Amino acid sequence: MRKIEAIVREEKLQDVLDALTAAEITGITVxxxxxxxxxxxxxxxxxxQKVYTQLLPKVKFEIVVSDEKWEKIAIDAIRSSAATxxxxxxxxxxYDLDTVIRIRTGETGYDAINGSKMEE
Ligand SMILES: Nc1ncnc2c1ncn2[C@@H]1O[C@H](COP(=O)(O)OP(=O)(O)OP(=O)(O)O)[C@@H](O)[C@H]1O
Ligand SMILES: [Mg+2]
Known part of the structure; x- marks a missing residue:
């Protein structure tokens, strides 16, 4: 599994969310x-006065995906939507991530990331 962290302009929050949603990325923390x-x-x-170091407001996304194919999909979506x-x-x-557990079911790893639809 791979974890992606992306720090983007705060005004790009919705654009990045829309791009990730269009790319079928589901689990997102902001x-x-x-x-x-x-x-x-x-x-x-x-x-x-010359200003040396100042902190600017940004938005950070954390996304965990199952493999490198989905990592590339997520990164492409973020880059294309966040770039000016x-x-x-x-x-x-x-980076690589070892452990994911879905609290509701106890599923781990790949199963904990993918394929949980709400029951009727
Ligand atoms: N090496 C880093 N470690 C941790 N956070 C970083 C690092 N570089 C950038 N960031 C985070 O990303 C935000 C945006 O960084 P920024 O886009 O200015 O990076 P940059 O390397 O200066 O690129 P650019 O030259 O395009 O401005 C920063 O405000 C900070 O939150
Ligand atoms: Mg910079």
Missing amino acids: YQVMGCGTQRGCAGVVRG GHYGDGKIFA
Whole structure:
């Protein structure tokens, strides 16, 4: 299983959610976060003073998918919906994840991520 974390512009929240939904990604956690990247959140000179490090509001997505095929689908959806081409568009991190448990059923791993439809 793979875990994807993506930090994007806060105004891109709905666009990214829509793209993930269209790509049939279901499990999504979203956080409001503060952060800075290589420009250290620098807005240049503010009121005559050079600003060194400031944190800017961003939105963070956490998504766990079953395999690398779904990882690619999710990353493509995030990139295409979050990009503006300007500094500060965000970053995507991905890594292996060992354990997933669906609390309701006790299912683990792949079964805990996929294929649980609500019963009639
Ligand atoms: N190395 C990192 N570790 C943790 N979080 C990061 C890292 N780089 C960026 N972020 C997070 O992503 C947000 C957006 O980063 P940003 O897009 O500015 O990255 P960047 O590397 O500076 O790229 P760019 O040059 O396109 O601006 C940051 O506010 C921060 O929350
Ligand atoms: Mg940056």
